[in-house]
Amino acid sequence: MPEARIARGRTRDAEAARTAILNAAEEAFAEHGFDGARVDAIAAGSSYNKSLIFQYFGDKLGLYTEVIKRAQRETSELRARGFAALLEDDTIATDARRFRALLETAVRGSFDYLLERPRLSRILLWEMAAGWQTLTRISPQFPKEHIERFERLFDRAQKAGLVRSGFLPLAQLSLPLQICQSYLAYLPWFRVLLPGEDLSSPEALASAREYFVALVVAGIMADAPVMEF
Numbered sequence: 001m002p003e004a005r006i007a008r009g010r011t012r013d014a015e016a017a018r019t020a021i022l023n024a025a026e027e028a029f030a031e032h033g034f035d036g037a038r039v040d041a042i043a044a045g046s047s048y049n050k051s052l053i054f055q056y057f058g059d060k061l062g063l064y065t066e067v068i069k070r071a072q073r074e075t076s077e078l079r080a081r082g083f084a085a086l087l088e089d090d091t092i093a094t095d096a097r098r099f100r101a102l103l104e105t106a107v108r109g110s111f112d113y114l115l116e117r118p119r120l121s122r123i124l125l126w127e128m129a130a131g132w133q134t135l136t137r138i139s140p141q142f143p144k145e146h147i148e149r150f151e152r153l154f155d156r157a158q159k160a161g162l163v164r165s166g167f168l169p170l171a172q173l174s175l176p177l178q179i180c181q182s183y184l185a186y187l188p189w190f191r192v193l194l195p196g197e198d199l200s201s202p203e204a205l206a207s208a209r210e211y212f213v214a215l216v217v218a219g220i221m222a223d224a225p226v227m228e229f
Helices: 003-036 039-046 050-057 060-088 090-094 096-116 118-129 133-141 145-159 169-193 202-220
Strands: none
Touching: 003 039, 003 050, 003 060, 003 118, 039 050, 039 060, 050 060, 060 118, 060 133, 090 096, 090 145, 096 118, 096 169, 096 202, 118 133, 118 169, 145 169, 169 202
């Protein structure tokens, strides 16, 4: 067998092993948080031994870091798709109709992303409960170059009269994820409070998503001026 083919096979095997370990780790961290998750259980869940986990990721914190990095790559791709037009064309920051459509797309994308990835929401809830201590430890490893650009774009939108407030742009941009995450995390409790409501049906979830679209966009965008005739 040619050496190149062997190398490709080994690469695929290594990628499959890393993916299986990350999936098992994500499940463990979602179920127990960083402190409660056990590497033994992650090894058992992935069907790979602890020595391979340590070889690939160093330690539990390194493994947790890679789980968060994978999620961040996904959210970065989501953000890039939602804000691609804005990043490519700064004039959108001065066009109310296009800017509104952009925000609506971002909220819908955030809701659908979290709905499809409940384990990430649970990991973030564990982080909140622990005062974000673990994420704070690993935060220097995450890129932040996009923050300044978004701040400039929001500043331009505010000067154009499109954005209601000069409050932290990053906080405003995080609103879709935070609000959607909060609602989805509360769904089990809402089911207890409203036993007659089918809150998990596609129709109910679509209705909730559009409600949060309206809520976030109305909160970020300035009121349209009243036309005088």
